[in-house]
Amino acid sequence: MRFAILSDIHSNLEALTSVFEVLRDQNIGDIVCLGDIVGYGANPNECVALVREHCRVSLLGNHDLAAVDPSVADFFNMHAREAALWTAENLSAENKQYLQELPYTAVVEGARLVHSSPSEPEAWHYIVSLLDARPMFRFFSESICFVGHSHVPGVFAEASLTGRVNRTERFLVNVGSVGQPRDGDPRSSFGIFDTDRWEYVNLRIDYDVESAMRKIREAGLPRKLADRLAAGV
Ligand code: ZN
Numbered sequence: 001m002r003f004a005i006l007s008d009i010h011s012n013l014e015a016l017t018s019v020f021e022v023l024r025d026q027n028i029g030d031i032v033c034l035g036d037i038v039g040y041g042a043n044p045n046e047c048v049a050l051v052r053e054h055c056r057v058s059l060l061g062n063h064d065l066a067a068v069d070p071s072v073a074d075f076f077n078m079h080a081r082e083a084a085l086w087t088a089e090n091l092s093a094e095n096k097q098y099l100q101e102l103p104y105t106a107v108v109e110g111a112r113l114v115h116s117s118p119s120e121p122e123a124w125h126y127i128v129s130l131l132d133a134r135p136m137f138r139f140f141s142e143s144i145c146f147v148g149h150s151h152v153p154g155v156f157a158e159a160s161l162t163g164r165v166n167r168t169e170r171f172l173v174n175v176g177s178v179g180q181p182r183d184g185d186p187r188s189s190f191g192i193f194d195t196d197r198w199e200y201v202n203l204r205i206d207y208d209v210e211s212a213m214r215k216i217r218e219a220g221l222p223r224k225l226a227d228r229l230a231a232g233v
Pocket of ligand 1: 061
């Protein structure tokens with residue numbers, strides 16, 4: 001089967017709906033979400049509702065946690081904290097309850113899923129490079145582990161330098177961010193994994209960045225959170 005892996009949506013409804021449209025066209029059965037449904041963007045309730053409706057599993061991200069426990073935002077930078085407090089104020093009680101019950105990690109179709117790192121899912125470590133990835137392999141037993149959190153897509157093999165998932169070794173894959181990419185490419189990033197062929201592809205798709213930016217400004221959220229969407233940083 002083929003399933004889609006989304007992460008770091010960050011209340012960006014324009015990005016999320018564009019991704020769902022592509023998945024509908026691609027005839028993807030299951031969709032999983034690695035967390036950070038909310039935070040930064042202007043449509044937290046709409047994004048939580050779509051994830052609840054369409055995703056087989058979602059995990060807890062640090063921004064989801066901050067939306068239900070604002071003390072977590074003490075560790076965020078200024079703009080992220082401001083957005084977290086705004087999100088906590090604007091999220092419905094029902095959606096907060098949903099976020100509160102999300103797990104830190106899950107296994108779907110033989111793949112390990114975690115928002116940050118398999119070593120300590122609650123400590124919110126970032127996996128950006130091969131150096132970050134290599135020590136992580138002893139913390140999961142599955143052949144493949146999908147992560148998000150850094151907003152930078154990447155494929156890391158356990159032993160070789162290949163950037164292509166295959167059956168001969170184990171992999172850790174960062175699927176990138178749907179709603180706030182940070183690798184200099186403003187397009188939405190997500191992954192599709194084919195469990196029959198054991199193949200992984202990272203997709204990048206355009207969405208209405210201008211509307212997402214305008215809504216952030218109109219909500220009174222920090223302007224910088226809008227500007228960074230245009231640059232993909
Ligand atoms: Zn995030």
